[in-house]
Amino acid sequence: MLVDDVPHRRVHRWTHLRQHLAGYGFLSPWLLGFFVLTLGPAASSLYLSLTDYGLMSAPRWVGADNYMQIATSDPRFRAAMNVTFTYVLLSVPLKLVFALAVAILLNRGLRGLNWFRAIFYLPSLIGGSVAIAVLWRQVFAGDGILNQVLMALFSYEGPSWIANPSTSIYTLIALAVWQFGSSMIIFLAGLRQIPQDMYEAASIDGAGRSRQFFKITLPLLTPVIFFNAVILTIDAFKAFTPAFVISDGTGGPIDSTLFYTLYLYQEAFTNFRFGYASALAWVLVAIIAAFTALSFLSAKYWVHYDD
Amino acid sequence: MTSLALTGIKKSYGAIDIIHGVDLAIEPGEFVVFVGPSGCGKSTLLRMIAGLEPITGGELRIAGARMNEVSAAERGIAMVFQSYALYPHMSVYKNMSFGLETARMPKAEIDLRVRKAAEILQITKLLDRKPKQLSGGQRQRVAIGRAIVRDPQVFLFDEPLSNLDAELRVQTRVEIAKLHADIGATMIYVTHDQVEAMTLADRIVVLNGGRIEQAGTPLEIYNTPANRFVAGFIGSPKMNFLNVSVDGRAGEAVTLDLAGTKLAVRGIDARPEGLCLGVRPEHLDVGSDRGTPLGAMIATHVEQLGGQTIVYGSLKDRQPIVATLNGQKSVRAGEELRLTADLAQCHVFDAGGRRVAVQSA
Amino acid sequence: MTETTVDATGSSPLLRAFAYAAVLAVSFVMLYPLLWMVSSSFKPENEIFSTTSLIPETFTTDAYRRGWNGLSVSFGWMFLNSTVIALLAVVGNLVSCSMAAYAFTRLQFKGRSFWFALMLGTMMLPQHAVLIPQYLMFLNFGWVNTILPLVVPKFLAIDAFFIFLMIQFFRGIPRDLDEAAVMDGAGPLRIFFKIILPLSTPVLATAAVFSFIWTWDDFFAPLIYLNDIEKYTAQLGLRTFVDATAQSDWGALLAMSTLTILPIFILFVVFQRLLIEGIATTGMKR
Numbered sequence: 001m002l003v004d005d006v007p008h009r010r011v012h013r014w015t016h017l018r019q020h021l022a023g024y025g026f027l028s029p030w031l032l033g034f035f036v037l038t039l040g041p042a043a044s045s046l047y048l049s050l051t052d053y054g055l056m057s058a059p060r061w062v063g064a065d066n067y068m069q070i071a072t073s074d075p076r077f078r079a080a081m082n083v084t085f086t087y088v089l090l091s092v093p094l095k096l097v098f099a100l101a102v103a104i105l106l107n108r109g110l111r112g113l114n115w116f117r118a119i120f121y122l123p124s125l126i127g128g129s130v131a132i133a134v135l136w137r138q139v140f141a142g143d144g145i146l147n148q149v150l151m152a153l154f155s156y157e158g159p160s161w162i163a164n165p166s167t168s169i170y171t172l173i174a175l176a177v178w179q180f181g182s183s184m185i186i187f188l189a190g191l192r193q194i195p196q197d198m199y200e201a202a203s204i205d206g207a208g209r210s211r212q213f214f215k216i217t218l219p220l221l222t223p224v225i226f227f228n229a230v231i232l233t234i235d236a237f238k239a240f241t242p243a244f245v246i247s248d249g250t251g252g253p254i255d256s257t258l259f260y261t262l263y264l265y266q267e268a269f270t271n272f273r274f275g276y277a278s279a280l281a282w283v284l285v286a287i288i289a290a291f292t293a294l295s296f297l298s299a300k301y302w303v304h305y306d307d
Numbered sequence: 308m309t310s311l312a313l314t315g316i317k318k319s320y321g322a323i324d325i326i327h328g329v330d331l332a333i334e335p336g337e338f339v340v341f342v343g344p345s346g347c348g349k350s351t352l353l354r355m356i357a358g359l360e361p362i363t364g365g366e367l368r369i370a371g372a373r374m375n376e377v378s379a380a381e382r383g384i385a386m387v388f389q390s391y392a393l394y395p396h397m398s399v400y401k402n403m404s405f406g407l408e409t410a411r412m413p414k415a416e417i418d419l420r421v422r423k424a425a426e427i428l429q430i431t432k433l434l435d436r437k438p439k440q441l442s443g444g445q446r447q448r449v450a451i452g453r454a455i456v457r458d459p460q461v462f463l464f465d466e467p468l469s470n471l472d473a474e475l476r477v478q479t480r481v482e483i484a485k486l487h488a489d490i491g492a493t494m495i496y497v498t499h500d501q502v503e504a505m506t507l508a509d510r511i512v513v514l515n516g517g518r519i520e521q522a523g524t525p526l527e528i529y530n531t532p533a534n535r536f537v538a539g540f541i542g543s544p545k546m547n548f549l550n551v552s553v554d555g556r557a558g559e560a561v562t563l564d565l566a567g568t569k570l571a572v573r574g575i576d577a578r579p580e581g582l583c584l585g586v587r588p589e590h591l592d593v594g595s596d597r598g599t600p601l602g603a604m605i606a607t608h609v610e611q612l613g614g615q616t617i618v619y620g621s622l623k624d625r626q627p628i629v630a631t632l633n634g635q636k637s638v639r640a641g642e643e644l645r646l647t648a649d650l651a652q653c654h655v656f657d658a659g660g661r662r663v664a665v666q667s668a
Numbered sequence: 669m670t671e672t673t674v675d676a677t678g679s680s681p682l683l684r685a686f687a688y689a690a691v692l693a694v695s696f697v698m699l700y701p702l703l704w705m706v707s708s709s710f711k712p713e714n715e716i717f718s719t720t721s722l723i724p725e726t727f728t729t730d731a732y733r734r735g736w737n738g739l740s741v742s743f744g745w746m747f748l749n750s751t752v753i754a755l756l757a758v759v760g761n762l763v764s765c766s767m768a769a770y771a772f773t774r775l776q777f778k779g780r781s782f783w784f785a786l787m788l789g790t791m792m793l794p795q796h797a798v799l800i801p802q803y804l805m806f807l808n809f810g811w812v813n814t815i816l817p818l819v820v821p822k823f824l825a826i827d828a829f830f831i832f833l834m835i836q837f838f839r840g841i842p843r844d845l846d847e848a849a850v851m852d853g854a855g856p857l858r859i860f861f862k863i864i865l866p867l868s869t870p871v872l873a874t875a876a877v878f879s880f881i882w883t884w885d886d887f888f889a890p891l892i893y894l895n896d897i898e899k900y901t902a903q904l905g906l907r908t909f910v911d912a913t914a915q916s917d918w919g920a921l922l923a924m925s926t927l928t929i930l931p932i933f934i935l936f937v938v939f940q941r942l943l944i945e946g947i948a949t950t951g952m953k954r
Contacts, residue, residue, distance in 0.1 A: 018881065019777060020777040020778055022777070022855070022856040022857075023771050023775040023777025023778075023780065025770065025773060025856075026770050026771035027771040027772075027777075027783065028767075029763070029767055029823060029825050030765075030771075030825035030831070032824050033764070033821065033824025034783075036824070037798065037824060037826055038790050038793065038798055038826075041798035041800075041801035041802045042793070042797050042798050042799075044801035044804075045797055045799075045800050045801045048800060082795075105687045105690055105691050106691065108683075108684065108687050109688060110688060110691060116691055118936075118940050118944070119695045119698065122702075123702075125881065126885070126929050126933070128904060128927065129887070129928060130904075130906045131705075131928045131929045132925075133923070134921060134922075135701055135925060137910075138705075138918065138922070143717055145704055147750050149924055168828065182947050185944055185948050186947065186948060188948070189948035211725050238794055238795075238796070241887045242893075244887070245907055245910070248910075262794065268800055268803075269803075274804070278800050280931070281794075281796040281799065284796055285793070286795045288794055289792075292792070357851065358850075359850060379850050380852065380854075386847075386851050388847070388848060389844075390842060391844075392842065392847065393847050394845060394848070394849075395845075395865060395867065396866045405849070405852050405862070406851070406852030406854075409852050409853040409854050409858060410853055484838075575872045597937035
């Protein structure tokens with residue numbers, strides 16, 4: 001017995017090994033990508049952020065200088081933060097409110113739900129393309145359609161919304177809100193998860209419409225709202241194309257549409273300050289991480305989870 | 308030669324032991340049913356035999372060869388899953404031929420086998436259909452067909468009838484028994500349904516908590532349950548377990564006290580505390596002259612099943628008791644009934660739950 | 669019956685009419701710019717800004733002709749570039765992400781949960797953190813100004829979203845099927861190709877359509893990596909066209925804008941259901 005036990009154990013080990021090999025075989029593209037495209041570059045950009053590095057020179061160690069400069073003496077960083085936070089703090093809540101309101105309207109059992117759902121979703125699907133940015137530039141231009149409509153309806157001669165530094169950011173916020181469709185679809189899916197008998201029970205208990213909304217719909221929807229808010233916030237911090245196209249890549253007029261990512265792009269690929277741009281990138285990562293962490297911390301107090 | 312031998316088979320997930328060392332030898336052509344409550348380890352045991360779960364300890368031999376490290380497909384077994392696990396995107400034919408194609412069997416041979424199995428199961432007309440287009444019973448046949456084509460030494464069934472409705476279940480049960488008679492292969496069948504176990508098995512293996520409680524023919528299990536667990540698990544309604552105390556002892560003979568009624572038995576020697584008397588409801592009789600008197604029962608509730616009358620009630624000392632009477636008996640709640648039973652059909656279990664062989668004295 | 673919504677509270681006809689009016693109004697406002705764009709692209713130049721009407725008085729495809737050849741390289745060429753890149757991205761994503769999702773859901777191997785956690789982590793990490801070293805690496809490889817930096821990462825499952833999407837789907841395929849296949853002698857490869865993939869066509873289609881659309885729409889990566897106009901994607905071409913025309917030829921610009929959206933619009937019309945379900949079940953971006 002002992003004698004023929006040995007080869008068996010070998011067989012045993014081989015079948016186990018095959019399992020692991022198969023696992024790593026199937027995972028290998030991702031693994032390679034993880035090391036070469038994510039982990040390696042992340043480590044390297046962390047290092048670069050502590051150097052002075054341009055196209056022509058080798059990286060020169062400067063310690064925390066880049067971060068110091070960002071924090072203390074970079075007016076364009078401050079402008080970019082200003083623009084980005086305005087954009088995030090206005091576009092995300094507006095988008096959420098719009099998406100939720102329309103989802104609730106649609107959930108009323110309107111005929112043609114699928115049609116409306118599709119119509120509202122379309123802008124989300126194409127909203128990131130250059131064509132839409134081009135269109136937006138036209139809509140809000142001095143002689144654009146918005147002003148034409150205002151002229152026709154109210155005889156009001158509007159300014160060029162794009163060229164005016166005090167309004168240009170709002171055209172981009174409008175563009176973001178225009179793309180509320182995907183959030184709306186997630187809300188619709190969430191609304192359908194709420195069991196119908198809960199409303200029936202509530203109306204038997206004498207709860208009216210608004211009470212049902214605030215006591216049933218809204219609390220049960222908080223996980224979806226939370227999820228949408230986090231995703232939208234992260235996406236809003238990363239917005240790039242519309243600002244780039246609308247301002248011809250400058251972030252103008254007078255840095256009024258200088259999104260953080262646009263500033264990062266300019267530093268990296270126009271000024272070729274790779275070290276400084278890397279530092280900017282990690283500051284953005286930190287901001288997004290902080291925002292996400294805060295959201296998750298706050299979730300305890302307002303998000304309702306089933307036990 | 309044994310068809311399948313388990314020696315000290317163990318299974319643990321980390322520190323948790325699921326199967327505690329199972330020894331079992333199965334003869335060629337035997338129909339063995341693993342039965343037990345959910346979580347008893349019967350499915351895990353089957354899956355270890357199948358090769359779907361690694362064996363932690365002990366040895367599995369099929370036709371004499373050690374199988375612990377052999378892959379599932381090379382063990383010469385086939386399995387019918389509870390969910391049938393038919394490949395939804397393949398036709399019935401493809402479902403049955405998939406394993407043979409994997410083994411690179413010649414096309415002509417595959418075709419022969421599939422058509423033969425289809426004929427046995429009368430599903431020839433369904434060969435081009437997809438599983439979606441089949442009824443539950445037909446899917447069941449395809450699942451069995453997929454096992455047959457591989458011509459295995461051992462068939463494994465994992466609760467194969469639990470997804471069928473009651474009528475079809477009975478019908479399929481009969482067909483499985485017939486299939487076993489026809490092809491004569493060794494079959495291991497897992498179920499939690501004691502009727503399936505009793506009707507199908509050459510031998511029943513009752514499992515509980517990862518251990519074999521008893522293995523034996525259906526009637527052995529029914530007539531001489533090894534312990535209180537087996538006695539309670541097989542049989543419906545459940546066996547009555549009545550507390551008795553030892554009243555006196557005269558040599559071999561012992562007098563038991565059941566709620567004031569004296570019973571004289573022989574065969575009990577040690578540890579007379581914590582004894583209990585097991586009587587199946589169907590072995591109780593009311594108002595009969597034959598058998599040993601067991602005292603009076605106050606009826607509290609009566610169920611008329613037509614062919615049988617089930618009476619629920621209690622003894623004088625308030626111990627609950629159930630009696631199944633043949634035919635339609637007019638018993639009213641509150642009525643006092645005189646119980647009798649043949650002591651040969653009664654069992655005494657000691658404090659540890661083990662059955663003690665007793666004879667009437 | 670496709671509409672399964674049930675009115676929870678039994679709204680009155682008046683409220684219902686109000687809801688209807690509101691939804692209709694919102695959809696009109698939302699669609700108006702798009703419709704205006706399409707209709708203006710068929711108007712003669714002088715008509716574009718003289719009327720807000722959506723129906724061209726004079727219908728002409730002149731703007732398309734002007735736009736198509738408005739740059740030194742024809743738009744047709746750039747559409748071809750975009751198509752090649754997007755199709756390669758689709759193939760790359762499907763192959764690499766389905767493999768990873770299969771490993772994560774179906775194969776037992778050491779370190780699986782560790783890698784799984786890291787994979788989820790990469791979904792959180794903004795691409796900006798790795799952008800510059802990636803660029804420098806591709807520059808070193810001599811890949812800048814080729815489509816390789818746009819395509820090769822897709823073959824390395826860089827879009828963890830698709831892995832996640834497929835994991836969700838694979839988890840819904842009963843494990844019994846794998847086990848039945850194991851009993852039938854199939855190894856991991858055969859199970860993957862013969863069982864899992866054939867049963868996953870819905871999720872593969874969803875991932876393919878999203879891949880195509882997102883790659884087609886992508887502006888940032890082509891902007892960084894492609895320099896020569898012959899290599900431009902449609903998006904880059906359009907943005908160059910904005911500069912080149914200096915907004916003097918709005919008709920041509922709107923015509924080309926319409927064309928770059930057209931493929932997405934067609935995919936949207938054909939695969940609307942898949943896309944909306946994909947969004948609803950995973951809550952994916954966009």
